[in-house]
Amino acid sequence: MSETISTADSADTGPLAPAAKRKRPVGFYLAGSWLGSIVLLGLFGALLPLRQWDLASYDYLGALPGTPGHPLGTTQDGYDMLSGLINGARISIFVSFFAVLFGGGIGALIGITSAYFRGKYDLIVVSIFNIMLSIPNLVLSLALLSTLAYSSPDKPATLQRRLIILILSLTIVIIPILGRIARASALQWSSRDFVVASKSMGTRNFTIIRRHILPNVAPAILAIGFLAIGSVIIVEGSLSILGIGVPGGASWGSMLANGRGNIAFSPHEVYMPAICIALTVISSNWFGDYVRSRLDLREAKI
Amino acid sequence: MDFLQILAKRLVGLVVIVTIATFLLSLLTWLLPGDAAEVIAGGAAPQVIESIRQDLALDEGVFGYYWNWYTGLLTGDLGRYYLAGGYREVSEVVGQTLPVSLQMLIYAQIVSLTLAVPLGLVSAYKENSRFDRIVSSTLFTMVSFPSFALALIMSLVFAVQLEWVDPIGYVAPSENLLEHLKLMILPVISISVGLTSSYTRLLRNDVIQTLKEDYVTMAASKGISDRRILFRHVFRPSSTTLLTSAALNMGGLIGGTIVIETIFVIPGIGYEIFYAIGSRQLIAMQTLIALIATFYVFFNTTVDLITQVVDPRTRERRV
Numbered sequence: 001m002s003e004t005i006s007t008a009d010s011a012d013t014g015p016l017a018p019a020a021k022r023k024r025p026v027g028f029y030l031a032g033s034w035l036g037s038i039v040l041l042g043l044f045g046a047l048l049p050l051r052q053w054d055l056a057s058y059d060y061l062g063a064l065p066g067t068p069g070h071p072l073g074t075t076q077d078g079y080d081m082l083s084g085l086i087n088g089a090r091i092s093i094f095v096s097f098f099a100v101l102f103g104g105g106i107g108a109l110i111g112i113t114s115a116y117f118r119g120k121y122d123l124i125v126v127s128i129f130n131i132m133l134s135i136p137n138l139v140l141s142l143a144l145l146s147t148l149a150y151s152s153p154d155k156p157a158t159l160q161r162r163l164i165i166l167i168l169s170l171t172i173v174i175i176p177i178l179g180r181i182a183r184a185s186a187l188q189w190s191s192r193d194f195v196v197a198s199k200s201m202g203t204r205n206f207t208i209i210r211r212h213i214l215p216n217v218a219p220a221i222l223a224i225g226f227l228a229i230g231s232v233i234i235v236e237g238s239l240s241i242l243g244i245g246v247p248g249g250a251s252w253g254s255m256l257a258n259g260r261g262n263i264a265f266s267p268h269e270v271y272m273p274a275i276c277i278a279l280t281v282i283s284s285n286w287f288g289d290y291v292r293s294r295l296d297l298r299e300a301k302i
Numbered sequence: 303m304d305f306l307q308i309l310a311k312r313l314v315g316l317v318v319i320v321t322i323a324t325f326l327l328s329l330l331t332w333l334l335p336g337d338a339a340e341v342i343a344g345g346a347a348p349q350v351i352e353s354i355r356q357d358l359a360l361d362e363g364v365f366g367y368y369w370n371w372y373t374g375l376l377t378g379d380l381g382r383y384y385l386a387g388g389y390r391e392v393s394e395v396v397g398q399t400l401p402v403s404l405q406m407l408i409y410a411q412i413v414s415l416t417l418a419v420p421l422g423l424v425s426a427y428k429e430n431s432r433f434d435r436i437v438s439s440t441l442f443t444m445v446s447f448p449s450f451a452l453a454l455i456m457s458l459v460f461a462v463q464l465e466w467v468d469p470i471g472y473v474a475p476s477e478n479l480l481e482h483l484k485l486m487i488l489p490v491i492s493i494s495v496g497l498t499s500s501y502t503r504l505l506r507n508d509v510i511q512t513l514k515e516d517y518v519t520m521a522a523s524k525g526i527s528d529r530r531i532l533f534r535h536v537f538r539p540s541s542t543t544l545l546t547s548a549a550l551n552m553g554g555l556i557g558g559t560i561v562i563e564t565i566f567v568i569p570g571i572g573y574e575i576f577y578a579i580g581s582r583q584l585i586a587m588q589t590l591i592a593l594i595a596t597f598y599v600f601f602n603t604t605v606d607l608i609t610q611v612v613d614p615r616t617r618e619r620r621v
Binding site for chain 1: 448
């Protein structure tokens with residue numbers, strides 16, 4: 001069963017759903033351009049002539065948006081909001097992209113081989129997936145992250161280390177979600193005539209999976225991958241609010257968490273990252289839903 | 303298969319899943335490179351650390367440690383918080399916090415269902431009208447709006463700027479009912495928005511299906527009013543998916559309340575997990591997470607079971 005972020009039931013009712021219409025809906029372009037600009041800013045934002053995001057300027061503490069030199073204002077600690085948000089885009093996209101890439105890759109590998117070979121291996125895989133899915137997303141990542149992040153009290157938790165641990169935890173959370181979808185999809189293709197024919201001609205299993213099954217399963221994984229990116233951004237934000245995500249205001253969630261205490265003095269510290277997170281999640285869901293409705297994947301769930 | 307067989311099978315499955323999941327959790331704790339007792343005690347005297355180690359059976363290997371925790375759980379000993387001032391029983395904490403979380407979830411369910419039923423019925427009745435399209439796209443956007451972002455923005459606007467309600471806190475209903483309800487407004491709305499969206503869409507889809515049934519045409523041809531058909535003839539057969547989903551959500555939401563409870567400082571089980579993590583109470587954390595997972599699996603199993611009893615078609619083994 002999915003979390004509340006499930007969009008599974010939206011297959012026919014989402015604003016992007018009517019696949020019969022040839023025209024792409026406005027939402028598709030809006031979502032696409034927001035995602036595109038976030039990715040571009042994340043990749044090349046460091047080249048822009050901006051302030052360093054983690055360098056405080058003590059002349060401007062909690063400046064409101066529109067202050068000269070700080071177009072989006074500063075935090076109570078004097079960090080520039082604009083460069084903070086751009087850096088946050090980089091981290092948030094980085095974390096969610098790699099978590100979904102690794103999780104989706106490993107999940108697809110396990111799911112496809114499990115559906116193809118069946119037998120005991122399949123039984124074990126399915127049981128493990130079910131066990132992992134029996135713990136809600138956020139709780140599982142919380143458990144993983146909180147124990148992994150404590151692993152060495154002596155070593156200082158650098159940003160890089162925390163990022164690696166975060167991506168690792170989120171990857172583990174994603175594996176059963178995408179793995180189950182890959183398995184369900186591969187199961188349908190594995191019994192198709194051309195696969196059976198290919199098998200009877202003595203084609204190696206690996207070749208069959210690579211040439212016949214993977215290309216057919218890939219679109220489903222891709223569509224759900226977009227939805228997964230949205231969920232990962234939500235989980236990352238939640239973890240930051242709970243104080244065990246990315247530290248020091250480096251991601252959007254982390255900016256939110258830091259800004260919460262200053263909500264009365266500089267509300268822009270809260271609503272700006274919150275809106276960025278919301279827009280990105282909504283965009284990736286719209287985008288994923290569009291891809292899914294084009295592929296007509298009705299049963300797909302995350 | 304008769305009912306008892308299904309029940310027995312599902313119960314065994316439930317126990318197996320919870321056992322393995324909790325074992326993996328303790329394995330995580332066990333794999334800490336440092337000494338778990340030292341992490342928990344956080345710089346206490348050596349005797350204290352030694353007594354914690356004894357208490358948790360940390361010397362007996364991972365299986366001994368797990369067995370100690372698991373048998374404790376079965377006999378109702380949920381473990382302890384090891385605080386500077388002494389012990390605090392986890393079972394006591396659960397007894398105090400779980401009702402608060404459940405209460406909040408029940409409010410959220412009531413609000414979401416109350417909104418979703420008329421919205422779903424009307425938008426299905428007026429399928430593809432302007433109303434339907436506006437409701438559908440608004441709800442689709444709202445379901446992907448992260449609840450914590452909504453919670454923070456709402457507490458910024460309604461609590462900090464407009465000062466209509468207090469931004470944080472909790473008052474028990476027995477103490478002051480009005481104050482209790484006022485403080486519950488923002489957290490309940492934060493949870494309800496996503497729920498309302500998904501419930502409305504579920505109901506709308508089912509009602510659209512039901513409206514195509516022959517008996518609806520029949521009823522209409524007999525001259526029964528649309529309103530009566532919608533509420534008397536269509537609503538009930540269309541509500542099964544909605545109710546299943548509502549029941550399933552009780553399990554999933556109890557995990558999802560962690561962030562909302564932390565933001566609004568509500569002393570529920572989610573806030574307690576946050577506290578256990580922050581104060582490095584590994585055992586309390588492990589127990590609380592295990593409880594949430596059990597709760598979740600238990601709800602899923604129960605709902606599954608009821609569906610299987612009610613609708614024999616679902617008993618077929620799904621591939």
